[in-house]
Amino acid sequence: MTSLVSAQEAFSLQREKMVAEQIERRGVEDEQVLAAMRKVPRHLFVPELMRIYAYQDHPLSIGHGQTISQPYIVAFMTEAARLKSTDKVLEIGTGSGYQAAVLAEIVKEVYTVEIVEALAQQAQQRFKDLNYKNIYVHHGDGYQGWPQEAPFDAIIVTAAPPEIPPKLVEQLEVGGRMVIPIGSFYQELYLITKTATGISKHKLLPVRFVSMIKGK
Numbered sequence: 001m002t003s004l005v006s007a008q009e010a011f012s013l014q015r016e017k018m019v020a021e022q023i024e025r026r027g028v029e030d031e032q033v034l035a036a037m038r039k040v041p042r043h044l045f046v047p048e049l050m051r052i053y054a055y056q057d058h059p060l061s062i063g064h065g066q067t068i069s070q071p072y073i074v075a076f077m078t079e080a081a082r083l084k085s086t087d088k089v090l091e092i093g094t095g096s097g098y099q100a101a102v103l104a105e106i107v108k109e110v111y112t113v114e115i116v117e118a119l120a121q122q123a124q125q126r127f128k129d130l131n132y133k134n135i136y137v138h139h140g141d142g143y144q145g146w147p148q149e150a151p152f153d154a155i156i157v158t159a160a161p162p163e164i165p166p167k168l169v170e171q172l173e174v175g176g177r178m179v180i181p182i183g184s185f186y187q188e189l190y191l192i193t194k195t196a197t198g199i200s201k202h203k204l205l206p207v208r209f210v211s212m213i214k215g216k
Contacts, residue, residue, distance in 0.1 A: 097123035141215025
């Protein structure tokens, strides 16, 4: 029991350090985002052998050619989406489930889509184990979104398509925000806002994500 408690305390201290040095120091200020990043146990969203690296300042492999994003990027994208507690959010690219868990600490409902069935199943079990009751997982093509649950107040995309998927824009509420990396080798993170007549695009920063897989 003592060693278990000590391990949990160690991970908690690592989270605090991660938030202070990697996230706050780089300019993320939203208190809801910072609180979520302090709370969600990132080490439980990576393969067991990788847990000693869970709070370091870089992405990590989670298998199947996919990664869990760098902590700062998770926080930055979450803040950029300008979330409210009443929001219904779509995430494209569940991966291990870490981004969805961070979102679930802030918003009312999170709907997350993953094209790799094994990852979708693992994430769903992880959410159950961690008692997240406001996250819903769908195994499917992220380019199609989740039309049955649309519209969404915000969409966060954690893999890079070559251009903005039209179906995702359709599923945004007017005034809704989408944070999405666009590009192939060279990628830029954009904030897309849906307007009554179309969309507005705001470039945020250069990034490097895995490519978004298109369903067959």
